[in-house]
Amino acid sequence: MNSSKQNAPRILIVGYGNPGRGDDAAGWLVAEILEKRWGDKVEVLILHQLDIVVAERIPQFDLVIFIDAEERENPPGRSLATLEPSPGTSDFTHTLEPGTLLTLAKTLYESEPEAYLITVYAKSFEFGDPPSDETRRDIERAVAEIERFLSFRMTVSSPSPTGTASG
Numbered sequence: 078m079n080s081s082k083q084n085a086p087r088i089l090i091v092g093y094g095n096p097g098r099g100d101d102a103a104g105w106l107v108a109e110i111l112e113k114r115w116g117d118k119v120e121v122l123i124l125h126q127l128d129i130v131v132a133e134r135i136p137q138f139d140l141v142i143f144i145d146a147e148e149r150e151n152p153p154g155r156s157l158a159t160l161e162p163s164p165g166t167s168d169f170t171h172t173l174e175p176g177t178l179l180t181l182a183k184t185l186y187e188s189e190p191e192a193y194l195i196t197v198y199a200k201s202f203e204f205g206d207p208p209s210d211e212t213r214r215d216i217e218r219a220v221a222e223i224e225r226f227l228s229f230r231m232t233v234s235s236p237s238p239t240g241t242a243s244g
Contacts, residue, residue: 087120087140088120089122089135089141090112090122090141091108091124091143091144092106092107092145093124093125093143093144093145094125094145097205098204099203099207099209100198102146102207103199104144105123106216107144107220111223118227120138122134126172127178129173129178132181132185135188135190139191140193140230141179142157143192144197146197148200149199149200156197156219157222158193159191160179161179179192197212197219
């Protein structure tokens with residue numbers, strides 16, 4: 078990771094989802110776009126699902142942004158939300174939640190970076206389908222929102238005001 082500003086935060090972007098299941102590709106696709114545009118300033122992980130390896134990476138960063146698809150009736154407005162460590166509901170055999178990964182990083186490595194979750198509107202998870210038009214529009218919204226946030230954070234050291242989400 079290469080940063081042009083000495084005090085710029087070390088940022089990790091984690092996009093996850095299944096690119097073969099319609100709208101579930103949203104987190105993956107947002108992360109791909111951000112990697113192309115911001116890869117020289119941030120580190121990007123693109124995954125099918127979150128796993129414990131992400132918890133091992135978290136201590137290397139000051140700020141982590143998780144990106145995932147979320148099934149909803151209506152596309153969201155602002156959705157960049159603060160994440161806190163949380164025990165989660167995972168049994169550690171299939172997938173982990175972002176809050177659980179933050180708890181592991183805090184417990185195992187005494188690391189507690191700023192963390193955010195951005196969700197992308199999703200309604201269809203059919204195998205083999207491309208993302209829906211609504212999700213494609215929300216992917217663009219999510220990319221723009223994250224890019225504004227990254228631009229702000231690269232120039233200002235204080236956190237941006239956001240809502241809080243558990244995860």
